[in-house]
Amino acid sequence: MSNTVRPEEFGRDLGVVHEAVITGRKVGADAKFWAMLAHDEEKFRELVAFASGSDCGKGWWFPFTTTTATLIELRERNPDVFEAGNDWWLDQPFANEKGEVASLQLWTSILPGSLNKSWHDQRELLLKGEFVPTTRDLIEGTIACYRIGKRLFSYYWVRCHSCFVGRVHVSFHPGGLNIHVHEDNFCGPLLGLSVARSMPETRVS
Secondary structure (H helix, E strand, O other): OOOOOOHHHOOOOOOHHHHHHHHHHHOOOOHHHHHHHHOOHHHHHHHHHHHOOOOOOOOOEEEEEEOOOOHHHHHHHOOOOEOOOOOOOOOOHHHHOOOOOEEEEEEOOOOOOOOOOOHHHHHOOOOOOEEOOOHHHHHHHHHHHHOOOOOOOOOOEEEEEEEEOEEEEEEEEOOEEEEEEEOOOOOOOOEEEOOEEOOOOOOOO
16 A cells, blocks of 8 residues: 555645645645645744744834945854855855945845745835845845844745846744745745835835
8 A cells, every 4th residue: 555645635634734735735835845844843933933923024124234245255254144054055156246335224024925926926016116135135134133133034035136046045044044046936935025225115014
């Protein structure tokens, strides 16, 4: 007898869990996703915090000044902030791009409404004057905010403008800043969009 469970039968006999599986399937949470969640306590904790509304969509504009430091230089200056072992990106072009000195404001949560959407559809949500920051700028702002006691992007991932094969995205979970990549058409229940601006405009969460 095979132990393989067909996707359409996964979770069928678990009542409310089955309902969660059905709803999750509609937004791309397949059997592989649930298998990962079942064995990863930290991810489960992040999901619970996310579902409770903790720091999700309730952002505010954090002002900071960018520098000319590259992403690699930011990592060298802030070794306590980056996750150990997450170094696949060190030899990628975006890691060596210098910043430009500017006064920016970083939205401290995901762009409202940007979950479960592709890169193209997420960008359609931007207001006039808003833009998607580079990975370098996003991380510099995230570090600056962390140094005053506020950890951003703990419960989800945020896409940046930087591209390598796919679009780069970042999370700042308890292990540190983690940099990953997905193709532009990927949609995920924990993958939103980062947003910044140069001049203030009003956003309603």
